[in-house]
Each structure stands twice: as structure tokens, then as C-alpha cells.
Amino acid sequence: MQHLETYRQEVENQINQLQLSNNPPELYEPIRYLLANGGKRIRPLLSMLSCQLFGKPGLSALHAGVAVELFHNFTLIHDDIMDKAPLRRGKTAVHIKWSENSALLSGDTLFVVAYKELLKQEAHFLSALIPVFSKTAQEVCEGQQMDMDFETRDEVSIDEYIEMIRLKTAVLLAGALEMGAIIGDANAKNREHIYRFGEHIGIAFQLQDDLLDVYADSKTFGKQVGGDIIANKKTFLLLKAKELSNSEQSAAFVKLEHENNHEVKVSRTKELFEQLGVKALAKEEMNRHFQLSLKHLSQIEVSDESKQPLKVLAHMLMDREQ
Amino acid sequence: MQHLETYRQEVENQINQLQLSNNPPELYEPIRYLLANGGKRIRPLLSMLSCQLFGKPGLSALHAGVAVELFHNFTLIHDDIMDKAPLRRGKTAVHIKWSENSALLSGDTLFVVAYKELLKQEAHFLSALIPVFSKTAQEVCEGQQMDMDFETRDEVSIDEYIEMIRLKTAVLLAGALEMGAIIGDANAKNREHIYRFGEHIGIAFQLQDDLLDVYADSKTFGKQVGGDIIANKKTFLLLKAKELSNSEQSAAFVKLEHENNHEVKVSRTKELFEQLGVKALAKEEMNRHFQLSLKHLSQIEVSDESKQPLKVLAHMLMDREQ
Numbered sequence: 001m002q003h004l005e006t007y008r009q010e011v012e013n014q015i016n017q018l019q020l021s022n023n024p025p026e027l028y029e030p031i032r033y034l035l036a037n038g039g040k041r042i043r044p045l046l047s048m049l050s051c052q053l054f055g056k057p058g059l060s061a062l063h064a065g066v067a068v069e070l071f072h073n074f075t076l077i078h079d080d081i082m083d084k085a086p087l088r089r090g091k092t093a094v095h096i097k098w099s100e101n102s103a104l105l106s107g108d109t110l111f112v113v114a115y116k117e118l119l120k121q122e123a124h125f126l127s128a129l130i131p132v133f134s135k136t137a138q139e140v141c142e143g144q145q146m147d148m149d150f151e152t153r154d155e156v157s158i159d160e161y162i163e164m165i166r167l168k169t170a171v172l173l174a175g176a177l178e179m180g181a182i183i184g185d186a187n188a189k190n191r192e193h194i195y196r197f198g199e200h201i202g203i204a205f206q207l208q209d210d211l212l213d214v215y216a217d218s219k220t221f222g223k224q225v226g227g228d229i230i231a232n233k234k235t236f237l238l239l240k241a242k243e244l245s246n247s248e249q250s251a252a253f254v255k256l257e258h259e260n261n262h263e264v265k266v267s268r269t270k271e272l273f274e275q276l277g278v279k280a281l282a283k284e285e286m287n288r289h290f291q292l293s294l295k296h297l298s299q300i301e302v303s304d305e306s307k308q309p310l311k312v313l314a315h316m317l318m319d320r321e322q
Numbered sequence: 323m324q325h326l327e328t329y330r331q332e333v334e335n336q337i338n339q340l341q342l343s344n345n346p347p348e349l350y351e352p353i354r355y356l357l358a359n360g361g362k363r364i365r366p367l368l369s370m371l372s373c374q375l376f377g378k379p380g381l382s383a384l385h386a387g388v389a390v391e392l393f394h395n396f397t398l399i400h401d402d403i404m405d406k407a408p409l410r411r412g413k414t415a416v417h418i419k420w421s422e423n424s425a426l427l428s429g430d431t432l433f434v435v436a437y438k439e440l441l442k443q444e445a446h447f448l449s450a451l452i453p454v455f456s457k458t459a460q461e462v463c464e465g466q467q468m469d470m471d472f473e474t475r476d477e478v479s480i481d482e483y484i485e486m487i488r489l490k491t492a493v494l495l496a497g498a499l500e501m502g503a504i505i506g507d508a509n510a511k512n513r514e515h516i517y518r519f520g521e522h523i524g525i526a527f528q529l530q531d532d533l534l535d536v537y538a539d540s541k542t543f544g545k546q547v548g549g550d551i552i553a554n555k556k557t558f559l560l561l562k563a564k565e566l567s568n569s570e571q572s573a574a575f576v577k578l579e580h581e582n583n584h585e586v587k588v589s590r591t592k593e594l595f596e597q598l599g600v601k602a603l604a605k606e607e608m609n610r611h612f613q614l615s616l617k618h619l620s621q622i623e624v625s626d627e628s629k630q631p632l633k634v635l636a637h638m639l640m641d642r643e644q
Contacts, residue, residue, distance in 0.1 A: 027467040078430060082423045101404045101470055104426060108400060109463040111433060116456045119449075127445040130452070134438045141431040145349040148423055 003309055004045060007058055011044045014066045018113065030094040030106040031113070034073055037089050042317070043068040043176040049310050050180025050194055053302055063120040064129055064179040070114035071133075072172060075140055077107040082148065111137075121183065128182045136175030143168025150234050161239050162203060170202025193296045200293035201314055207286040208318060210235040214270065215279065226266035232257050236285065238269075240278045249276065290318055325631055326367060329380055333366045336388045340435065352416040352428040353435070356395050359411050364639070365390040365498040371632050372502030372516055375624055385442040386451060386501040392436035393455075394494060397462055399429040404470065433459075443505065450504045458497030465490025472556050483561050484525060492524025515618045522615035523636055529608035530640060532557040536592065537601065548588035554579050558607065560591075562600045571598065612640055 015035050020028050044065025048058030079085070080093040081103050087093060095103035118133055119126065146164040150156050177198040181191045212221065213228040214237060228235050242253055249272055256272075259265040273279055293314060297307055337357050342350050366387025370380030401407070402415040403425050409415055417425035440455055441448065468486040472478050499520040503513045534543065535550040536559060550557050564575055571594055578594075581587040595601055615636060619629055 021464070024464060024467040024471055026471060027464060078426060082426060102467075104400060104404060105463055105467050105470075108430075108433070109460055111430070112456050112460045112463065115437065115452070116460075119452055119456065123449040126448055126452075127441075130437070130441055130448075134434050134441065138431055138434045138438075141427055141434065142343070142346060142349060145346040145424075145427050148427075149346055149348060 003049075003052070003058065004313065007045055007048045008041050010048075010059060010062055011041045011066060011069065014062055015069070018117075020113070026098060026102050027106055027109055030077070030098050030102055031073075031110050033097070034077060034088070034094055034110075035070075037091055039069075039073070039089060041069060042313075043072055043172060045313065046173055046176040046198065046310075047180035047183075049313060050177040051184040052180075053194070053300070053306055053310060054181060054184030054186045054190070055302070055306075056184045058180075061121075061180040061183045063117055064133075064183060065176060067114045067118035067133065068136075068172065068176040068179070070110055070117055071137060071140075074107050074110040074114060075144070077103050077110065079144060081107075082144070125183055129179055132175055132178050132182065136171050139167045139171045143171075156234050156239055158236065158239055158243065161234065161236060165206040166199060166203055169206045170199045173202040173205075174198030187301075190300050190302075193300045196296040197293045197300075197310075197314075200289040200296065201317060204286045204289040204293065205317055207236055207282055207289065210237055211279065211282055211286070214266075214273070226262070226269075229266050229269045230262050236282050237273055237278050240281055241273055241276045244276045244278070245272075286318075290314075325371075325374070325380065326635065329367055329370045330363050332370075332381060332384055333363045333388060333391065336384055337391070340439075342435070348420060348424050349428055349431055352399070352420050352424055353395075353432050355419070356399060356410070356416055356432075357392075359413055361391075361395070361411060363391060364635075365394055365494060367635065368495055368498040368520065368632075369502035369505075371635060372499040373506040374502075375516070375622070375628055375632060376503060376506030376508045376512070377624070377628075378506045380502075383443075383502040383505040385439055386455075386505060387498060389436045389440035389455065390458075390494065390498040390501070392432055392439055393459060393462075396429050396432040396436060397466070399425050399432065401466060403429075404466070447505055451501050454497055454500050454504065458493050461489045461493045465493075478556050478561055480558065480561055480565065483556065483558060487528040488521060488525055491528045492521045495524040495527075496520030509623075512622050512624075515622045518618040519615045519622075519632075519636075522611040522618065523639060526608045526611040526615065527639055529558055529604055529611065530642075532559055533601065533604055533608065534642075536595070548584070548591075551588050551591045552584050558604050559595055559600050562603055563595055563598045566598045566600070567594075608640075612636075 018035075020031060022028060044062070047061040047065030047068060051061035052058035076088060077094050080088055081095045081100055085093050086096055093103075094106060098106075115130075115133075118129060121129055143164055143166070146160070147168055150161075150164065174195045175198070178191055178195045181194045186194065210228065213223070213235070214226060216225055218225045224230075227233075229238075238253075242250065245253060252268070252272060256265055256269055259268070294311070297310060297314070300307065340357075342353060344350060366384070369383040369387030369390060373383035374380035398410060399416050402410055403417045403422055407415050408418055415425075416428060420428075437452075437455075440451060443451055465486055465488070468482070469490055472483075472486065496517045497520070500513055500517045503516045508516065532550065535545070535557070536548060538547055540547045546552075549555075551560075560575075564572065567575060574590070574594060578587055578591055581590070616633070619632060619636070622629065
């Protein structure tokens, strides 16, 4: 996968070369700080591999991909304010290191910078690219709002949960791919398939996140194992478990919500998950979406060989331990 | 000025017709609430009058103008979070009526909606319009950050203050006008003049705001007279007064910062302003910018007659009591 590393390097170069002003420093330092703190740059890689899939150089989609990456980082700044998250990628979150106001306004600015980056694509693509970008951005906001709403709701269905992760996580991968396809001059049918490929990969990716949070090896996992359980987060596992619970198990879940001993809370919740078999059900749902994504990739009318890089990236995404 | 009322009605219609989703309600209700709460719609009127100035129907610039208005409302939502403002246009601010998180995310969404509105302009204008829109948006963020920085700084120069209000207030009027000029197919020189017209009007407008805050008739003024003084806000009046103060007057200002009796604080500050003659100096600076704006308008190469509507609007803006 030499392409991947070359592409990733181009993304880093492009981000490093952003002509960000120095003034006011409180506005631009937080942006530089977050962007310098890496991330895997998955989204621009998807744009470039999608463009390449349709026979154009992947680098032709660099600016669109970087725009998505900048937008993604903007959402991280604002999400961390809303979630009161202390850390991001192992470092102090922007709203703590500076202030909530600086984080709010730096985020807004980064959002503009993302649109400006997109504008660097050739003019004749813009009337197709910007609507995809804007629609995706709006959906990501909707997903984040749903996620916050779920915190205070008693009942959330599995369908609602899947719709939330589709909006909050999956559509941005799908949008990155679709924008690459637009620049690669893909036809409408192929654009639709590459979008669905990304959507299902995104849902599978988030379900894997839910699983890792509970079942990852604490030695290699970058975060606290059981963090979602401790925070009473309504993940697929918890929602499915509650759906399948008898009255005794339901009562146990209600009691566990208020359990202050984290170790006890995590181990008892895992016992209930075990009884109800939800780990297997989550894996099944994850695999179902992963297979659906591969099916959409297979339906794209280009040679099998040219699909290889995206297939490899898809497997890499689903084969992580952190 | 029949045009003005017709245009304003078209702006209202366009805003009412925005196809905003209903879900999630926490995301879209705050947007509807703020947009329904009026405002004078100055910015879209500027876009339309500017377009008309160059011989095209003002309505051709409706979407660009409404995009600016939506962006303006987005900044109000976020500014009110940052300033902890309880009221906006006489009604409960969004972050109080809902929550800070809802206000943050509704704001983000409204920003996307603004870009989407701009995209409704004819495709061949977009590569000129979007850069103006994005540059302006970024500058407004810079202005807001400067304004926040000033709160905690001991020394702020008059030049810095003017630069702050230029960015925070004036460039958005200028940008609205320039976008109208782009759609009106104005040449580069005329575009520059209409932009400068807006910039100077905006600065004059904000200086008038500073003056009204202290010297408005409390019977007709929509806000608390002396609000800026009570909040220790570094306005042109205060900065100029401090610049001109002798050591005794300087000491008096320092003491007044901590004065808890609002009535005493306002009246003593006004006495000092009187001694130092800063009201006249602020008026002079305001008039200087107003005259500069009219000069730029006069240099635009179209008939004097066609400049009349913009001239009338400019005078209306400078002739308010609230």
C-alpha cells in the first residue's frame, strides 16, 4: 500500500501549508494545535482512493479530502465542548487548554477554512462538490444532536441508534468518497455505490467502536476499557441488551446505572451482556454492514484490480485494536 | 423607498420558505425561533441595492443577501453564548431558552444553511461569491476574538479598536454589498468602491452604537442606557478618554471600574467624558467614516440617480435612535 503512505504524506503537507494567519493568536493557535496532533487522516485518503478508483490521479481530490479532514477536526473541537471531554488524541482538549469561548470560535473559523480548502478544487467541480459537502456537514450536526438527545431519553430503539451513528460518523466517510468520485468523473450509479460503501463501512466502524470499548485488551486499547458502560452511554450493546432483558435483568440494568464502583459496574454489565448474547449480535450487525459495504464496492463498474486499495483500507479500518 | 419594503418582504418570504427539517427538533427549533424574531434585514437589502446599482434587478442577489443574513444570525447565536447575553432582540437568547450545547450546534447548522442558501445563486457566480463570503466569515470570527481579547487587556489603542469593529461589524456589510456587485457584473474598481463604502458605513454605524449607548434617550432606546459603561466595555469613548486623561482622571477611571452603584458609575463616567470632550471626538470620527463611505459611493461609475437608494439607506442607518 505504498499509495496510502504517499497520499497521507501529501495530506500532511497540505495541512502544514495552510496559510493560517497568526492573529488573533487565541483564534489560530488552537487550530494549529489540533491539526498538528495528527489523527489517521482516513477521510482524505478515502477521497483520493475514490478518485483513483475512477481512473484519475488520487491527488486530484487532495483539496476536497483535506476539506473533509478540516471539517472533521472542527466537529471534534465543538463535540469536546459539548461532551465536556478533557482529552483528544491523548492531549488536553482545546476548550480546556484555552477556553470554551476560544474553542467555540476557533471551531467556527476552522469550518470556514474547510470551505476555503474545498474552493481550491477546479471551479467546474464546485457546483457538484459543495452541495455534497454542505449536506454532509448538516447531517453530522443532526447526528451529534441525536446523540445528545439520547443521553436524556429513557427509550432509544436500535433503528434510531443506527440512524444516529449513520449521521454522526458514516455520512462523512461516504461524503469523502463521493467527492472523490465526483472529481474522478464517476457516473451517477457509481457515485451512489461508492457513497453506500462508505455509509456501511462507517456504521460497521462505529459498531466496532462500541465492541472495542467493552472487549478491547486494556494493554493495547488507547482509552479506558468500559468507558461507555461507566458513562451509561446508550451503545448498540446496551440498547440490544435492554431490548432482550426479562424483568429481572431490566431491574439489574436500572440499578447498575447508579452503581458508583466502576469495576463492579463494568463487570456486572458484562455478565448481563454475556447472558443476553449481545456481543455476538453486535458482531453480526457489524459484519452485516461490512458485507453490505463490500457488496456496493463490488457493484461499481470498474476493474476488480482497481478496487484493491479501497478494499485493503476497508479491511484495515475493521481490523484495529484501538 | 418602495423598493426597500418590497425587498424586505422578499427576504422574509425567502427565510420563511427555507426547507428546514423538523428533526431533531432541538437543532432546528432554535434556528426557526431566532429567524422569526426579525431584525432589520439590512444586509440582504445591501446586497440587493448593490446589485440594482449596477443595472440588474435587485432580486437577482436575493439568495446571496439571505445567505449573509443567515450567517449574521449564526454569529448572534454563538456570540450570545460567549457573551453570556440573556436577551437577543428583546427575547430570551437561544442558549438560555434551550441550552448552550443546543445553541452551539444550532449555530453550526445555521452556518451550513447559509452556505446552502448561497449555492442557490447561479453557478457561474459561485467561484467569485464563495471566496468573498468565506473571507468575510473568517474576518468576523477574528473580530469577535479581538473583542473578547480586549476584555482582559489593560491597554487597547484606538487603532486596534477600529480594526476590531471593522472586522466584527463592517466587513459583513461590505461583503454583502460586494456580493451584490458581483451579481450585478460590476467591474473590479466599482467592486472595490462599493466594498469600501460598506466598510466605512459599518465603522460609522458601530461608533454611533457606542455613542447611543451613553447618550441615547432612555425613553426610546431599546437597551439600558450606559450598559457599556456598567460592563467596563472598551468603547471608542472610553479608550479615547483614557488616552487623553491626566493622572488624576486616569485614577478616577481605575476607581470607577470597581464602582458597584450603577447610577454613580454612569454619571461620573459621563462627567469625565464631558471634561475630556470625547463625545465630540467620537462624533467627529463617526462623521469622518460616514463621509469616506459617501466618497467611495460617489466614485462608482454609474449615474448619480441610481445611487439614490443606497444613499437613502446609508442615511437611515446613521439616523437611528436605537
